[in-house]
Amino acid sequence: MSTVKYDAHGNPYAMHYDSPEHEYQTGKQGVWLFLATEVLMFGGLFVAYAIFHHIYPEVFKIGAKFTDWRFGSANTIVLLSSSLTMALGIYYIQMKNNARAFWMLAITVICGFIFMAIKYVEYSHKLHLGLYPGAWYHGNLEEVAHHVGLSPEEIPANLALYFSFYFMMTGLHGIHVMLGMGLIIWTMIRLKRGDFSPDHYTAVEGVGLFWHLVDLVWIYLFPLLYLVS
Amino acid sequence: MANNHHGDKTGHGTHSGGAAGTMPATGQGNGGHGSHHIVPFETYIKVFATLIFLTFITVAASRIDFGAFNAIVAFGIATVKALFVALIFMHLKYDDRMNRIIIVSAFFFLLVLWFFSILDEMTRVVQHSTL
């Protein structure tokens, strides 16, 4: 049932809806339902974090010392900026300024790249020290302890658990960042093609909501992974 | 959940352009074409500035020891930031009430998962082998 109809203003909508507005509202609700599933999926990791933080507070306290708050803060600012430009992208579509909207979306994607680049630097640093997740952890105890200015006795035996959380949480988040970048590029192509107008931009709205959710997850990840004490 | 449907309004409006049934409880952000609520440019910039400011507060707060409240402070600030993103950037403030219910119920059931799991972990009796 993908037959397309057009309303009086020439806006397209699928034939099982009444109007483009009807399609827009339904589509947006679909995206919100999807975001609810995302919240619960990421949420599982957050609950596991809460429980293990309760059992092994020192693992997370020491583990966080291996992260650099400056990288974390920089990435937070990068993602918040990308959220702003994403919102402004939609704003400019609503204002019929497609050229600016395009640039706003482009900046959003660039922010995504910067975010991933910073993550790459952080990941390689950790892997270089042998700070792998779980049983793959092979950091040299002396070296690891020295790195954070502690004596080897102060390093908890299951420090690897912190890195399991670090890589699971940031990894799953990073996959979402990359997915989001791909989706934004898709909307940029469609924008260039002239698919969107102030009355018809459901796809950008949906992708925007997804991108903001990715930002929202990071807002919580930042204090949990970089600033725990 | 039926209460969220206002009386007799249903999908498929015969009411052209009125998008009956999709009408948000706030009465904003719908109507005919091109009347989606448009958040002013300045609001976006103000919210962004607030978010950056709160990021610095987060970092600063992590340097201060609030004892048992460390986690609550960090989480509280993060939640304020998240609310700004959700309400303004994601337009939830101007949106359909149902969309708000959907996302809030996700957080609610997450809380349920957290509550009962941690209840078990905190009340478990550890028995060491007598051997």
Added chain:
Amino acid sequence: MAKNTPDTHAHDHGHGHGAGHNYLNHEKGLWSWLTSLDHKRIGIMYFITVMLFFLVGGLAALTIRTELFSANRLVDGQTTGAVVTASQYTRLMTYHGAIMVFLVIIPGIPAFLGNFFLPLQIGAKDVAFPRLNLLSWYCLLGGAGLAVASMFYGGADTGWTFYTPYSISLSKAVVLLVSGAFVGGFSSILTGLNFVATVHKLRAPGMTMNRIPLFVWALYSTAILQVLATPVLAITLLLIAMENVFQIGFFDPALGGDPVLFQHFFWFYSHPAVYIMILPAFGVISELIAAFSRKTIFGYTAIAYSSIAIAAVSFFVWGHHMFVSGQSEIAGVVFSAITMLVGVPTAIKVFNWVATLHKASINLASPMLYAMGFMFLFTIGGVTGIFLATTALDTHFHDTYFVVAHFHYVMVGGTLMAIMGGIYYWFPKMFGKMVNEVMAQASFFFIFVGFNVTFFPQFVLGAKGMPRRYYDYLPVFEPLNRMSTIGSYMIGTGFVIALIAVIHALLSKQEPVGDNPWGAKTLEWTTTSPPPHDNFEKTPIVTAGPYEYR
């Protein structure tokens, strides 16, 4: 509701235009099916795939029962009575469970009957997101493909619940099977998301929430569960896969993890999943009871809201699967108490159905037989659930055949009976033909009697202490096991008869059955049989409730 559509009479005899153009002949060729965005065709595709998976899962079940026909004995140094080895048995049991749960019962009613009839019952042209609907079918196939792939890596033998720490012992088969369930989970999420949006946004004019049929209410409650619970399964299965690949240590006690935490996460999904399996069945039964009692259903509002109540309460009770897992006693007591609450909305439904039957002109056609069978079996399943929710009793019954009998009474006696009743009921609408009533009733007889012969003895076996999941048992349990195995062959016979009946009906040349052979009142019966591509000639205007019989 017939009175709402002015042209009903035109269809009753002349079969309208339906004899010509309908969703089945709208486009031709296999490709037009595989790329179809029509909810009715996608429903039929789900029907076919679910039937195939059911065949596989059913054969596994019959093999299991065949193995359990006799206790194994050592005679002259040779083991007798064994059909399969112990390791084959645990794999059969795992795949029987995983296939039946993830590929048959969960998609069974929502994605097949729900897909086909939810838009028709609310007067919509399609579901809200037809492309996602098609994608969900491919997700199910992808999940099934991964499950098959896992068989080539030795097969998983963890049971469908993937309990840690056994499931994280670096097994490729477990990773693949878990990935299969993960991908299949997306199928479920997409269906749920689609149904919630469809019910919210695509109802016909006048179709208020207080006028949607009870099947729609049930699917709506189910969809909420699918959206809110399945993502937690996704992350849990992802963690299991990560445990196997990277040994991340969340659930591995050797690395400081907590295996019981896995059970919390798993059952946070899987307990609501039990209601994902049974709520749609409640919906089907409500339709059948109303249609074949020829009477306005008793307590529409109570039945509708009890579906939502069951969905809500189901999120608070998962710990009753974990009474003997090492979970804390306080958590156990809290979970036990809340679990008892589930009995209330469930009983409300049963009482209302029974009240509907009171002084009704009951038509005991095959769908109604299944509905009656459902009420009998489900009540037994539900009441034994209360036994198991009691911590003291569960300590004895846990991991015995009592539990096996309990959930089969609910899942098979409940959901499968409802699917069968639903198929016979809606068959004339889906295909414009009737199933032979004699064959339909024969299949009911074999399934119903066979079911009780199979599973009732298992209550006794469980109470006597026979543990589940083993390929052998003490000789003292042999007579009841033999009875159980014979019963399982009867169930198998019943399903074979049902399959023959369906194929026979599809191939038969019949006079057109008319648009509403059962005289039912919900909207789907006002359109032609089979329905046209666009469902309705004109969007129906609804002015009354769904069950205006008398």
